[in-house]
Amino acid sequence: MSVQRSPQGNKTPVGTPGGSQSQPDLSRPSVYDTDHQVSFRKRKQTNCDCECDEVINVLKAFRVDMISALETNLKPMRDDISTMKYQIEDIKSSTEKLLAEHNSIRKEISQLQKTSSATEAKITSLETEIENLKITPLPQSSSQIFANESIINEMQERERRSKNIIVVGLPELTNGDDCVRNTEEINLVKKILKDALSINAKVAKVMRLGKFITGKVRPMKVILESPQVVKEILKNKNKLPENVRVYNDQTPTEKNVLKELSQELVRRYKKLKLTTPIDLQRNSDQKITYQLSQTYQNLHTARSCLNIFYANVRSIRKQGKFDELKCILRSIDSIVHVILLTETWLKSNEEATSYHLPNYTHYYNIRTDSRGGGVSMYVHNNLNHSLCEEAYSDGINYLWIHLEKYALDIGLVYNPHENTNITKFLEVYSSQLLSKKRALVFGDFNLDLLRNKTNVKRYRDMLRESGYDIINNINIDYCTRPSSKTIIDHVCSNLKDKSFHMAIIESPMTDHSQIYLIMNKYKPPPKKRVQYEVVDYITLHQCIKNASHDQNNNYYNNLENLIKCGINESKITKTKILNLPLQDWICKDVTINIKTRNEIWQRLKQNPNNEALKTQFILERKNTANKIRSSKNKFYNDAFRKYTGDPKKMWNLINTLSSNKIKLSCSPPKLITESGPVSDGNESRLELQCRHRWHNHQSYQVYK
Known part of the structure; x- marks a missing residue:
């Protein structure tokens, strides 16, 4: 709070001339007591507005x-x-x-x-x-007690047989007494199990089953130490040698149950409806199943059967046809053992040799008087085969081969016209059929089995009189030429105890459907094995190390003899599985292109007036041909370009590619003689020797 003070004046107050008072005397007037002489001073105020x-x-x-x-x-x-x-x-x-x-x-x-x-x-x-x-307790009947006892006995018998295996295929020894033979057979079983399966099993006992018959090898029961060893052997039984088979020791009840189950499986399989229709038909004693397929991947295949592929190719000389055939064979899951082709249109033996397949031998019969016709057979080299007969008469091609393993003759016939001399054809054909004990015949006969014409009736009567049955399903759904709805490609056989599976395959390769036939009861060929001797250097080093060395004049000779003896003692035998031929140019893309083209062709058949689909099919067909051509070129170009700068490796590659083809000559050697063509090797050799002797004799006469 500010205090208002009196204004300051001189030290001598006004009105008191000589006084020195601090305050004036207000009771008395002074000279300055006037209004204008009095001054008022306000209190000092702070600057409140600004703050x-x-x-x-x-x-x-x-x-x-x-x-x-x-x-x-x-x-x-x-x-x-x-x-x-x-x-x-x-x-x-x-x-x-x-x-x-x-x-x-x-x-x-x-x-x-x-x-x-x-x-x-x-x-x-x-x-x-x-x-x-x-x-x-309720009384039990005697039948219930017997059933319970039989179940207990069955379980005990299975437990007792769980340590046993049945070995089939081991040679039976006949020399020596029973003890010696038993010991040798035990050692033989141990050796096989150790070499093939690497199992050191303790064999308690072996015995032969059945009565001894000269020339017949009886199965052997082998009693082992534990059921676990039996399971291990049965698990790896595929590694055993081919001539040795192993089974578990089954009780009679187990055998009956397995037999009933197998019969039930067959019954259900017959009633099974697959994605492609399969029908069942019985001709006398033959069991035949049929299948319609539009792709090669849907074919019913079996590796333990004889597989035959038939096609009317309408000129295999046409560009891309033979390559497509290779792709078809690669698309089929199992090995095709025999390939049959009609209407090959080959012109000469020299041309036929250029069409070869790896691992196959090419047999052929060509038309010599005009264009077209001709038949070819490709037989897998895993089978022992030979040429039986070939003939060409009145425009008809006949070709027969023999498969030694089956004692089976396979024939291939091409009859170009229905209006040929049917009488002469039936005479020639029936004579060939009657000369074959076991035969299977394919061909394009141009005789429609769906029609009741006179020539067709005569043809079917001739087959029946010769003891042959037609394997084809005589039904329009199974026609072999869809464009004309006919069955002119036939398969017949005189085999009464065989079962077949026939598949009809529609393909855009030609207007004829292809046939894939499976004949059961075939054992697949084993892998080729080669045994060779090698030196075990660890054993050799141990022999040299343990041998004594004499420092004498013949030290080096003794050392040489020591090394030779050590090498002979340290040799061991090994087995090598021969490699399969190298993979060819056929790849997955090529097979996919062919499958796509076939699918488009099937849709085009259902809608023939669809121009867009027709254009797509033509384009896909062209792409497939180009893909095959480019795949082949790339395969061989890459193979040769890899070793361009290395001549040694280049020649090794050439030899490898050449050895990939099992047989360079696609046809059996033929020698034309006055009595006719000779294809057998021994007969050809004898004929050449006779000619050589005759030539030497003529030269000697001229010299004299």
Whole structure:
């Protein structure tokens, strides 16, 4: 608080000339006691306006900041509050549901309690009945007792036989007494198990089953130490030598059960409806199944059967036809053992030799008087085969080969016209059929089995009189030429105890359907093995190390003899499985292109007026041909370009590619003589020797 003070004057107060008082005497007037002479002085005031403005500004700024902060924070708070509201509502609904479920569970629990009490009452009554039954057991009939005993005996017998195996194919020794033979057979079994399966099994006993018959090898029962060893042997039985087979020792009941199961499997298989239709037909004693297929991947294949592929190719000389045939063979899952082709249109023997397949031998018969015709057979080299007969007369091609393993003759016939001299054809053909004991014949006979023409009746009567049955399914659905709805490609056989599976394959290669025939009861060829001797250097080093060395004049000679003896003692025999031929240019892309082209062709057959589909098929057919051509070029170019700068490796590659083809000559050697063509090697050699002697004799006469 400011204090108003009196104005300061001189030290000598006014009105007191000589006084020195501090305050004037106001009771007396002075000379200065006038209005204009009196001066008033206000209290000094502070500068309040300036300070208040600053405070107001600060407060305003603070207010603005507070408002912005509140606006910034209030929005998320509002969102959080709304979210909390929703969550509270969800919690309320969930709580209501839980309450409802809780009430339902309480009701169920009450019902379960009621049911439990009823169940306990039933259990109590059942326990009472069981106690009563224990007190008074029911009498068993004799049949039930016998059945129980037979089950117990069967289980005991299976347990006893679980340590046994049955070995078939081991040679039976006949020299020496029983003890010596038994010991040698035990050692033989141990050696086979150790060499083939690397199992050091303890053989307790061996015995031959059945009565001894000269020339017949009886199966052998081998008793081992434990069932685990038996399981290990049966698990790896495929590694045993080919002539040795191993089975588990089954009881008679097990054999009967397995027989019934196999019969049931056959019955169900016959009734099974696959994606492609398969029909069953019986001709005399033959069992034949049929299949219609539009792709080669859907074919019913079997590796343990003889597989035959037949096709009317309508000129294999046409560009891309032979390559497509290779792709078809690669698309089939199993090995095709015999490939039969009609209408090859080959012109000469030299041209026929250029069409060869790896691992196959090419037999052929060509038309010599005009264009077209001709038949070819490709037989896999895993089979022992030979040429039986070939003939060409009146425009008809005949070709026969013999498979030694089956004692089977396979024939191939091409009859170009239905209006040929049917009488002469039937005479020639029937004479060939009658000369074959076991035969299977394919061909394009141009005789439609769906029609009852005179020539067709004569043809079928001739087959029946010769003892042959037609394997084809005589049904329009199984026609071999879909364009004309005819069955002019036939298969017939005089085999009465064989079962066949015939598949009719529609293919855009020609207007003829292809035939894939499977003949059962065929054992696949084993892998070729070669035994060779090698030196075990560890054994050799041990022999040299343990030998004594004499320092004498013949030291080097003794050392040489020592090394030779050590090498002879350390030699061991090893077995090598020969590698299969190298993979050719056929790849997965090529087979996929062929499959796609065939699928488009099938759709085009159903809609022949669809121009877009027709254009797509032509384009895909062109792409397939280009893919085959480019795949071949790339395969061989890459193979030769790899060793361009290395002549040695280049020649090794050439030799490898050449050895990949099992036989360079695709036709058996033929020698034309005055009595006719000679294809047998021994006969050809004798004929050449005779000619050579005759030539030497003529030269000697001229010299004299």
